[in-house]
Amino acid sequence: MSKKTPLRQCISCGTMKSKKEMVRILKKKSGEISVDATGRENGRGAYICTESNCLMNIRRSKGLERSFKMRVNEEDYERLTKELDAIRDNKRRQENI
Numbered sequence: 077m078s079k080k081t082p083l084r085q086c087i088s089c090g091t092m093k094s095k096k097e098m099v100r101i102l103k104k105k106s107g108e109i110s111v112d113a114t115g116r117e118n119g120r121g122a123y124i125c126t127e128s129n130c131l132m133n134i135r136r137s138k139g140l141e142r143s144f145k146m147r148v149n150e151e152d153y154e155r156l157t158k159e160l161d162a163i164r165d166n167k168r169r170q171e172n173i
């Protein structure tokens with residue numbers, strides 16, 4: 077029996093990947109943007125590759141602005157970058173065990 081993995085499309089590079097390989101960036105009702113580590117928070121979400129430079133690329137191309145139809149300032153991107161780094165570190169650590 078094959079279990080079908082739902083795929084999500086990266087808003088930066090357009091690649092389809094399983095949710096495990098991606099992070100969900102969330103726009104909360106308050107308008108705050110953050111990385112949704114659980115993937116279960118309410119709000120409008122956009123998926124982006126955990127590995128690779130996709131966050132850096134959408135920062136340059138203003139991809140998040142387009143997805144969320146709002147202004148995303150430099151501080152938001154700085155925070156997202158840090159949150160994504162932390163998630164990536166965590167994943168690496170788990171995979172190395």
Ligand SMILES: [Zn+2]
Nearest residue numbers: 086089125130
């Ligand atoms: Zn990507």
